[in-house]
Amino acid sequence: MNLDNCPRCGKLYAKNLRDLCPACIKDLDQQYELCATYLRENRGATIYEVSESTEVSIAQITRFIREGRISLMDMPNMGYPCEMCTNTIREGNLCESCRSRLTKDINKLNLNTDRHGYNTKQGNGAYQSVDRHRDKY
Template identity: 35%
Template sequence: MDLLNCPNCGEIFVKNSVRDVCDKCYREEEALFDKVYRFLRKQENRASRIERVSEATGAPEKLLYKWLKRGRLHTTQFPNLGYPCDRCGNIIKEGKLCDDCKTGIKGELDIYEKEQERLEKLNKAVYYSQDRRR
């Protein structure tokens, strides 16, 4: 059981796997979610971008990103919605990283692994010196 301060209002609350805000703020978020979902369900609004949804409903972009990341709003139903990559901030539809960042990290890991192998070989190498005193 974790006691935390609500990031929105500062109230103390018990954090659980479903809620990361206090009860009061959770109810406010749920009311906003209903408003956002009703907005997006209208045919003419399904292709809206985050900025438009936020402007039309009053829901902060940060909260919309949270719902997208948690799967409460589905990018398959609303094709122009997305959230920022955790590394570079480019808009993505799934996961935590964009394809470019995934490729970059994989490349960095490959370089690291090769360097580790090289260092391991160097540490195992045996060097012989010739004793010239004989």
Template identity: 35%
Template structure:
């Protein structure tokens, strides 16, 4: 709260702008909108991967761990004991802290790139316009 000519005024917890003292939230409308967008990103991820850890959410969504913990402190997220800790990436062996994924984000991205490259190479090799015919010599000759 800020003293303003003898009166107390509420301020946004994030940007410190003065907000209406009757406001339901401790944030100005702009900051509240940003916070809600971040929460919706987390909520969307948790709908797809229920029981994800804070570290997993950070790794997969880019939302920093301390912000996720702020939502826990505010009561918007509930932390539950997770028995699925300490999984390793099947490719590089790094710690995943998740039962939802078999590969870390870096390896998943690399695998996706490799798959795209393989698709392109397969399409090129299947292009019949460039196919050339050859006579097979040796064992596979037709027997009379």
């Protein structure tokens, strides 16, 4: 029998598919039912309204959405916060502006890297000196 500590409450439990103790599974299922019932009655609700009305955390509602337990298909105002700026998004982890900013920053870092993989724009230049001498031999 595989035993583990529940990541939510710390109690010892027999491992299962959801990696939570039975008490936490029951609690999460109750939270899901609260959210699902509220959303059936209020299709135009935002994640903040659902959280405030059901007292389920925004992080938990986001997990329900990502797990596919809550569908955004018929919920025009429903979304979850971007992980960087907290703007409301409906898919992925980052909004479009944060994604493009991150891509731009990565491209800028790639341009600052020389052909040997050393960063030429930062540091004290020791790598540049070593590389210059390495190319002579």
